[in-house]
Amino acid sequence: MNQKAPSEPKLTNATIICSLAFLASCFMFAYLSYVGVSRTGLMTPVIFGCVVALIAMRPLVDSDKQTALYFAFGVLTVMIIFVYETYGYTGKVRNFPLIIGYTGIVICVLDILSLSNRVVGTTITRTFGSQLDESEMGGRKVKRELITFAAMGGCVLGLWLFGFLVFSPIFVGVWMLAGGKTVKNALFGCIFTLFFNYFLFEVAFQYELYRGKLFIWLLDL
Amino acid sequence: MIEALNETVVALGTASLHFLSIQSLLYLITGTCIGLLFGAIPGLGGATALALIIPLTFGMEQSDAIMLMGGSMAATSTGGSVSAILLNTPGMAPNAATTFDGFPLAQQGRAGEAIGAGAASSALGGLIGVFTLILVIPIAKAIVLLFGPPELFLLAVFGLCAIAVSTGDRLIQALITAVIGFICAFVGFDYISGIIRYTYGIDMLYDGIKLVPALIGLFAISQMIDLVVKGGSIANSDALNVKIQGVTGGVKAVFRNWTTMFTGSAIGTFIGAVPGVGGTVAAFLSYSTQVQRDGNPDVPYGKGNIKGVIAPESANNAKDGGSLIPTLAFGIPGSAETAVFLGAMILHGLEPGPTLLQEHTDEIYTLILSLTIACVVATLIVLVLARPMAYLTLVDAHVLAPMVTIVALVGAYALHGEFGDVIVALMFAIIGYLMIRFQYPRITFTIALVLGEITERSFFQTMGVSDGSWAVFVTGAPAISLLFLIALTLMVPSFRTWLLNRKQRKGGVA
Numbered sequence: 001m002n003q004k005a006p007s008e009p010k011l012t013n014a015t016i017i018c019s020l021a022f023l024a025s026c027f028m029f030a031y032l033s034y035v036g037v038s039r040t041g042l043m044t045p046v047i048f049g050c051v052v053a054l055i056a057m058r059p060l061v062d063s064d065k066q067t068a069l070y071f072a073f074g075v076l077t078v079m080i081i082f083v084y085e086t087y088g089y090t091g092k093v094r095n096f097p098l099i100i101g102y103t104g105i106v107i108c109v110l111d112i113l114s115l116s117n118r119v120v121g122t123t124i125t126r127t128f129g130s131q132l133d134e135s136e137m138g139g140r141k142v143k144r145e146l147i148t149f150a151a152m153g154g155c156v157l158g159l160w161l162f163g164f165l166v167f168s169p170i171f172v173g174v175w176m177l178a179g180g181k182t183v184k185n186a187l188f189g190c191i192f193t194l195f196f197n198y199f200l201f202e203v204a205f206q207y208e209l210y211r212g213k214l215f216i217w218l219l220d221l
Numbered sequence: 222m223i224e225a226l227n228e229t230v231v232a233l234g235t236a237s238l239h240f241l242s243i244q245s246l247l248y249l250i251t252g253t254c255i256g257l258l259f260g261a262i263p264g265l266g267g268a269t270a271l272a273l274i275i276p277l278t279f280g281m282e283q284s285d286a287i288m289l290m291g292g293s294m295a296a297t298s299t300g301g302s303v304s305a306i307l308l309n310t311p312g313m314a315p316n317a318a319t320t321f322d323g324f325p326l327a328q329q330g331r332a333g334e335a336i337g338a339g340a341a342s343s344a345l346g347g348l349i350g351v352f353t354l355i356l357v358i359p360i361a362k363a364i365v366l367l368f369g370p371p372e373l374f375l376l377a378v379f380g381l382c383a384i385a386v387s388t389g390d391r392l393i394q395a396l397i398t399a400v401i402g403f404i405c406a407f408v409g410f411d412y413i414s415g416i417i418r419y420t421y422g423i424d425m426l427y428d429g430i431k432l433v434p435a436l437i438g439l440f441a442i443s444q445m446i447d448l449v450v451k452g453g454s455i456a457n458s459d460a461l462n463v464k465i466q467g468v469t470g471g472v473k474a475v476f477r478n479w480t481t482m483f484t485g486s487a488i489g490t491f492i493g494a495v496p497g498v499g500g501t502v503a504a505f506l507s508y509s510t511q512v513q514r515d516g517n518p519d520v521p522y523g524k525g526n527i528k529g530v531i532a533p534e535s536a537n538n539a540k541d542g543g544s545l546i547p548t549l550a551f552g553i554p555g556s557a558e559t560a561v562f563l564g565a566m567i568l569h570g571l572e573p574g575p576t577l578l579q580e581h582t583d584e585i586y587t588l589i590l591s592l593t594i595a596c597v598v599a600t601l602i603v604l605v606l607a608r609p610m611a612y613l614t615l616v617d618a619h620v621l622a623p624m625v626t627i628v629a630l631v632g633a634y635a636l637h638g639e640f641g642d643v644i645v646a647l648m649f650a651i652i653g654y655l656m657i658r659f660q661y662p663r664i665t666f667t668i669a670l671v672l673g674e675i676t677e678r679s680f681f682q683t684m685g686v687s688d689g690s691w692a693v694f695v696t697g698a699p700a701i702s703l704l705f706l707i708a709l710t711l712m713v714p715s716f717r718t719w720l721l722n723r724k725q726r727k728g729g730v731a
Contacts, residue, residue, distance in 0.1 A: 131390035179619025
């Protein structure tokens with residue numbers, strides 16, 4: 001208690017202005033709810049408030065945690081959309097979802113605040129537990145992540161077009177080649193995948209795997 | 222008491238009939254092998270193995286499916302000890318405590334002894350955990366009857382809070398993922414009101430987000446994305462040049478140090494029964510208890526003391542039996558693995574909670590026997606095939622990832638024969654990866670997704686019974702006790718910080 005609190009970084013003009021704008025959006029939301037504006041109308045101050053809150057928070061968060069901040073705001077957006085959608089239902093249907101939605105919004109706000117390098121952030125982190133393991137955050141390259149997502153998306157697209165039996169071996173082979181494996185190893189991987197899928201599902205389980213949209217189109221022709 | 226004992230014996234006898242068929246035994250052994258493999262390969266783990274197994278169980282008899290999954294559940298921790306001892310790379314997080322003395326033993330040329338001790342203590346620990354489960358089930362049967370809708374609702378909330386707190390320093394994030402899990406559980410046809418919610422006109426969402434594709438994406442594929450993004454081989458070690466001999470000596474060492482094994486098993490069973498605390502805490506607590514108990518050891522801990530292998534391994538396997546107590550009795554899973562298992566049970570028409578204990582005793586005892594036999598089979602396999610298993614951990618991510626991804630996607634499709642499920646698996650894979658990347662625990666998400674419907678139903682029934690009054694949640698001893706437990710659980714991180722600060726202040730003064 002007697003320890004002197006570490007000095008906080010100075011607030012930037014952007015943070016101050018956006019914080020004031022955020023407060024204004026909160027008042028606007030309260031007023032619009034009071035006068036009984038529709039839920040779509042209420043979304044205007046909510047969206048405005050989220051945008052200015054993001055701008056206000058950015059300088060308060062260390063550079064290595066910026067992506068975590070964007071992710072936290074993404075999650076908050078999901079919660080807000082969920083609450084908005086829930087108000088579209090009536091009666092008892094929305095009771096429990098609303099409890100969950102509002103709880104989610106409160107926790108998301110705590111999550112966002114916990115990322116800040118100010119006293120409020122460290123207090124929340126210490127009180128509730130929200131410590132970010134920075135070594136886990138640093139070892140990942142966004143480009144590599146996007147390539148992997150694209151590969152997974154491409155895989156699903158390929159499976160949709162060509163079916164499991166045709167595309168699975170191709171996917172495995174191409175991935176192994178791209179990962180620096182020899183052609184022989186990649187070929188082995190292809191054959192293994194083909195036989196595994198064919199014997200396990202088509203022969204052992206007597207299950208017809210998806211043949212692919214192209215095959216279905218060809219049959220239609 | 223005698224009646225309960227008779228009932229247990231009869232149920233065990235009926236369940237054991239399933240094991241007379243060769244086909245069922247083959248399922249059990251296959252599950253055990255899959256569990257060992259996924260346990261040994263670092264970064265995969267039991268939840269991934271189960272997520273991949275679920276689609277294979279579709280169309281199987283309930284008992285066969287339970288044997289396949291039970292075999293896998295029982296074997297993963299045993300598999301994880303092999304890579305921990307030989308490579309200093311724990312197959313799963315709970316095996317980390319085994320590396321402290323297991324790897325030094327391997328370096329001293331006593332790898333076989335360490336593996337023997339690890340495997341034998343795993344088997345015995347597992348058996349003790351399962352035996353406790355058998356003893357507790359009749360008592361649990363009586364307790365669950367005291368629980369009405371308000372208590373069940375509070376119990377689900379307590380389970381989620383306990384698991385969220387157990388995620389360590391990420392309580393807020395764990396609660397957020399729980400909320401997202403609930404949101405996903407709300408999607409689709411609402412059985413209470415009879416309307417369709419949050420589907421945005423997408424037909425395939427009318428039945429809700431299907432559990433199995435979601436779990437496959439969340440655990441199997443997202444783990445592969447993580448491996449690929451991190452790159453390289455899974456276990457970066459060239460420490461496989463050790464000789465594996467003296468396995469029998471290791472097995473004998475467990476019997477010589479039976480008190481260590483029993484203490485570890487007791488700790489594991491108890492910790493396992495607390496929702497969410499899991500094997501890692503059990504293994505480390507058992508290890509530290511052993512170090513404290515053994516004041517003046519012949520060989521210092523951390524330098525290759527065989528008791529340092531026995532203590533965590535027995536606790537780690539004993540927790541499986543313990544964690545099934547809240548899972549089977551109340552539908553509150555004790556770990557990510559049991560959460561996935563719960564999903565699989567629902568798929569096979571076994572809804573966890575009071576009705577399961579009352580009406581499906583046959584399936585429960587089949588599971589118990591599966592766990593028992595799998596413990597022994599896994600140990601025998603490890604004792605014979607330790608070295609080839611360790612080599613498997615050196616497999617490159619670029620070989621493993623595409624193969625596991627394809628098997629996972631085929632599994633997601635095969636369950637209902639709908640390509641939409643493959644897309645759901647992909648979406649959840651990306652969500653799961655983002656959770657790993659930004660350290661949002663996946664376990665609370667899974668549990669909320671699994672328990673969402675039951676929780677909402679309990680809430681709805683409670684409100685119906687009480688005429689909308691919230692006072693029902695503070696009426697009666699079980700409800701008040703649960704509320705007290707929830708409050709206490711949520712205060713744990715603050716209490717931990719307070720203790721830490723106090724310790725630091727004392728240290729500063731000294």
